[in-house]
Amino acid sequence: MSTQPPAGADRSFNRSMLIKLCVVALMMFGFGFALVPMYRAICQITGVNNLVQRDVSAREARNTQVDMNRTISIEFDANARGLLGFKPEQRSLDVHPGEVTTVMYDVSNERSRPIRAQAIPSYAPKQATEYFRKIECFCFTQQTLNANETKRMPVVFVVDPKLPKDVKTITLSYTFFELNTPAAASADDTGSKANATANAAATPAKPA
Structure with a gap:
């Protein structure tokens, strides 16, 4: 005796599953669009975007x-x-509020492959953030460094004369992040090891 469900039940199940999948796809599509305004709102609240944009x-x-x-x-x-050498060419200097000033930073890629990196600035004291105006800065864009390449990169800035009178010192600090994913780096390392192993295997053994 056959125990197979009727064909109508199969069609009903398939139709129900198709509807569910369509609903899930639409929800994911809508969520993808919602991420953009959500991201902008978060950045606006936290001020993250402002740190890597021209201030004036x-x-x-x-x-x-x-x-x-x-x-x-x-x-x-x-x-x-990451494997980056990064330092300012001078540790400090005195400026007058409203005076346009340029300083240089040196960054070097200590890897044997090209990398992409992004610098994020921070300020101390925190209240000085809105008065330190960047005109040009390497932090505005991602930086590409070739293998073992070194770059000199400028920061052009001005301190707003409206800076509170009790602030006598401002510390500008940059953190440089390598953007290459660990997975990509591991793949490069794995590929290098595999090539080395293959080359070793291909080398004929010397007779004893």
Whole structure:
């Protein structure tokens, strides 16, 4: 005696499953669109995007009145994640509020392959963040470094004369992150080891 379900039951089950899959696909599609405004809202609240965007144009900065009666000490710090050499060419300097200033950072790729990296700035004290105006900065874009390449990269900035009077020192700190994924790096390393093993196997053994 046959125990197979009727064909109508199969069609009903298939139709129900198709509807469910369509609903899931539509929800995922809608969620993908929702991520963009969600991301923008979070960045706007936290101020993350503002850290890697131009704060003021060069023309606006040069039109700013320089306060020659006040001096601010700017200290420079550098941190790196991954096999990157990264440091400022000078550790500190004194500037007048409203004065356009350029400093240089050196970054080097210590890997034997090209990498992409992104620098993120931070400031201390925290209240100085909105008064430290970057005109040009290597942190505005991702940086590509060839194998064993070294770059000199400028930061052009101006300190807003509206900086609170009790702030005498500002520390500008950058953290440079390698953007190459660990999986990609592992694949490169694995590929190198595999090539080395293959070459070794292909080398004929010397007679005893």
